[in-house]
Amino acid sequence: MTTLDFFLQALTLQGGYNSALVAVGAGLLGIAGGGAGAFVFLRKRALVSDAVTHATLPGVAIAFIIMALLGGDGRWLPGLILGSAASAAIGLMAVEWISAKTRLGEDAAIGAVLSVFFGLGIVLLTVIQTMDHGKQAGLDTFLLGSTAGMLIGEAVLIAAAGAVAVALVVALRRPMTMVAFDPEYAATLGIDVRRTDLAMMGLALIVTVIGLKIVGLILIVALLIIPPVAARFWTDRVDRLILISAAIGGVSGYTGAALSAAAADMPTGPIIVLIAFAMFALSLAFSPLRGVLASALRHRRFQHRVHLRQGLLALARGEAIYDRLTLRILRRRGLIRGDGVVTQDGRGAAGRAQLDETRWTTARRLRADDPVLERYDGLTPIDRILTTDQVAHLDSLLPKPEST
Amino acid sequence: MEVGAEFVQLSLAPIVIGTLAAIACALPGNFLLLRRQALIGDAISHVALPGIVVAFLVTGTIATWPMMIGAAGAAVVAVALIELIKRLGRVEPGAAMGVVFTTLFAAGVLLLEQSDTSGVHIDVEHALYGNLESLIWFDAVGWSSLADPAALAGLPPQLFRLAIVLAVIVVFLVAFWKELAISTFDPGFAQALGIRTGAVGFALVVASAIAAVAAFDAVGSIIVIAMFVCPPATARLMTDRLGRQIAWSVLFATTSAIAGYVFAGYGPLWFGSADAVSAAGMIATVAGLQLGLACMIGPRRQRTGQAAAPH
Structure with a gap:
């Protein structure tokens, strides 16, 4: 036996x-x-x-x-x-x-x-x-x-x-x-x-x-x-x-x-x-709650979101991107091509990120002491925090984009 | 044989070794006590066993140096593991310590049972209470041997090792006295002065580990744990000044080593029994009696400002 x-x-x-x-x-x-x-x-x-x-x-x-x-x-x-x-x-x-x-x-x-x-x-x-x-x-x-x-x-x-x-x-x-x-x-x-x-x-x-x-x-x-x-x-x-x-x-x-x-x-x-x-x-x-693996994954996800957002904003402003991780993330999501040129999807996403950022900036300037707007972390889209009506109102207050 | 020859041969070396071990542990113990890290000595002496077993498995011998290096390595691994678990798992320090030293001790016992150690003398009991009584000075013929270089060379090697370790610890304490004292009492102030408190704390743990391992080899882990805590704690109840506290702790370490050995070796004779009892256990017991007495009548036993507290 x-x-x-x-x-x-x-x-x-x-x-x-x-x-x-x-x-x-x-x-x-x-x-x-x-x-x-x-x-x-x-x-x-x-x-x-x-x-x-x-x-x-x-x-x-x-x-x-x-x-x-x-x-x-x-x-x-x-x-x-x-x-x-x-x-x-x-x-x-x-x-x-x-x-x-x-x-x-x-x-x-x-x-x-x-x-x-x-x-x-x-x-x-x-x-x-x-x-x-x-x-x-x-x-x-x-x-x-x-x-x-x-x-x-x-x-x-x-x-x-x-x-x-x-x-x-x-x-x-x-x-x-x-x-x-x-x-x-x-x-x-x-x-x-x-x-x-x-x-x-x-x-x-x-x-x-x-x-x-x-x-x-x-x-x-x-x-x-x-x-x-x-x-x-x-x-x-x-x-x-x-x-x-x-x-x-x-x-x-x-x-x-x-x-x-x-x-x-x-x-x-x-x-x-x-x-x-x-x-x-x-x-x-x-x-999953407090384990080392889970918090490492959480950290990675967070890092990716930050890089993605900053990358999109840079694309929208037409700035050059040097950070390797940012480039890799944008490329993997099909937002830029292998040679770094913005794709159609990338232009759309960059525009949306830029719009969100402008909404946040305007809202925070207009209502500086609103605790809701204290939740700005550079990642959360504003339409997840404000109602559709509020966003529509906000949009009417946005600075007019200069016509190109 | 002259009067006392038997004492010199059988008891002098164990008493001196016990005293050196007690002082070597009590000195860093003072700072550990004031930093509320008194249980570091406990953790180090629990993990010495797996270190020694691993050293034996690697080298295949029970030579002293590999064993001491193994024990010291295990102490470092344990401290690192405690730190790792504390940080990674955000676990409370006491619990992290408990997890690490019980696990390492269990691993040591299991390794010991699994490996073939039949030809050599390592066992758990030996690790726990050492074998102070066996450290006999064979070459001695009487007090005159103290002046005889040939006989002195025959003293148990543990004596010289402990003397060296004690000297190293004294040098460390004297050299870093200011840094140790300030970072123990007021870490914030110490940092403002440019003292690297983290490095000082780590150096203190390393010094304690060296003392623990050297003492462990000679006298077993019970004396190590008792001497890290009891003499400094007793001394803490006698005075408010750091210098005096250390002096008291050396005195209490010495008295418990000497009195403990004498009670263990000769005490049973006074009660009509021929057999001695464990010297290591008795030394710890005497240290405990001293502490108990100080808890009841020590001049500085109360917390400052305690009388003014509402309850």
């Missing part, structure tokens, strides 16, 4: 119950991450979630130590998730506290919390290595995530928690949207901004802790950041932004987990992140 067959099987949920469950769980995780991340992104707090994700490590380690000391299995996932949630919450509060109470900026607070909590976590991991429980192996999979050898119960837990997170995003979307866009207006509507912010970061925290096992704590933040940034290219409406972001996250999570289940040396977390990035790169390049 080829890798592709295996991948297709995993995608269609036939690669075994376990990997199917993991793929569904990763998909739900991606949807929740994309949804929650959209609000975090709109609130411009993408990197706060980076501090939150790194801050999970000491909690994981402490939970392991406590569970092992109590005689249980230190790797019991619900316990580790609780521990990670507690320390991530402390990390989040530390960021808020430092940036609110001291003169340090939020970026410094993020950097400090991220590195110090992570450092403390590493210290605790080395403490665990020296404990004689022997079963410590596996905690380092929380750094980069691993779906290999995941227990059925763990996969069910992740899928269920992912579903809960999705439900929370749906339930909290209105207040979070209001606060993300206009916190002051939201406050006048009776929305508690501080609490909504906390709920938003809490949601990011939930995504983080359930993503630890699959994506790992270093990369989970990508599921909160990349999907909304990619989605932003496709829409200006917030409801669609959330949906698109959640869809991108879901597709990344699902295909990433399926792909990683199909091939041996494909670590789950990095694959998911790279798929999300590929979708971001496609959006950046090809989105």
Whole structure:
């Protein structure tokens, strides 16, 4: 069986119950991450979630130590998730506290919390290595995530928690949207901004802790950041932004987990992140709204219109044209011949351009303070701005062309 | 063996290397902090991994210089990518940074898994928390070795590299002190004086990348991130003057490196455990404790004019 067959099987949920469950769980995780991340992104707090994700490590380690000391299995996932949630919450509060109470900026607070909590976590991991429980192996999979050898119960837990997170995003979307866009207006509507912010970061925290096992704590933040940034290219409406972001996250999570289940040396977390990035790169390049290609085309079209207009005006005034681009555009439209002589069409078009220009000049001289006429850009024909009657009236006021 | 011989052999070099790395990162960190670019260090150290892996794949060895060039190249690529995404996509800087460094880190991990690195020692953990404890001075027999040229030549090469990098950074800061200070505090005024603020900012990022890469090679990325942010942030809460802030940050970087290493190596002994814990992690933790303390009692911890604010 080829890798592709295996991948297709995993995608269609036939690669075994376990990997199917993991793929569904990763998909739900991606949807929740994309949804929650959209609000975090709109609130411009993408990197706060980076501090939150790194801050999970000491909690994981402490939970392991406590569970092992109590005689249980230190790797019991619900316990580790609780521990990670507690320390991530402390990390989040530390960021808020430092940036609110001291003169340090939020970026410094993020950097400090991220590195110090992570450092403390590493210290605790080395403490665990020296404990004689022997079963410590596996905690380092929380750094980069691993779906290999995941227990059925763990996969069910992740899928269920992912579903809960999705439900929370749906339930909290209105207040979070209001606060993300206009916190002051939201406050006048009776929305508690501080609490909504906390709920938003809490949601990011939930995504983080359930993503630890699959994506790992270093990369989970990508599921909160990349999907909304990619989605932003496709829409200006917030409801669609959330949906698109959640869809991108879901597709990344699902295909990433399926792909990683199909091939041996494909670590789950990095694959998911790279798929999300590929979708971001496609959006950046090809989105019709804000994509690079679309704006390059727009720029080219605009450039052509300007050159065409200026070329026609030059023809009408009988001036010589030297600009190569202008000549090429006029030639391609059959307005001049290969040797630069004006064609019949060209004379007509030049006359129309000259008439439009004269109308504009006259109108702007007669009604200098008319805001409608402020829309003069040297490109828009005046009959698109004024009514037929107005144009006819304007024409009666035009300076009489000298008879030739 | 004389008293302290074991200390000189096992602990002196790591402590000196840790201190040099901490200071080399903290110095440019002061300016990054004041420019609200504290997370540049975070981004640079995340992307060092793919740089190192690519350097390994190209050269096939784990020699130091290709690795450092690879990491520095990756840092430049990352900064350029962030700028590109910001401009082309009109994406907010924080989000652009998040997109770039997570993607490059993921690419690094994937490359590492895909390539055959079984014969050599590169792994993600090593990149994250380095291996300060292994930088032992084998040739030392005691304090007297400090005066013995033959023994000194046997010091871990990271020590000399970091010393050179630190010297380069000090020279850079001294030479461009005026430009850096003015363009950090008042970019508009700096431009009016004819200072090219863009070039100054870029030079600062390059200096930070050099410090990060040299330190990363010796001590791993956690110390790099922590030292870019924590000592300067702690110092910022102690004084209003730039010169003093930098002096404080050097002091805090030094104390966290020394105290962190000592706690990691000897702390467990005091609690009756024989095994040391991660020095890199402990150094970051001590730096964090210092910052936490300064946040609570630092003489200049509050924003100027904060008391007058309505809320």
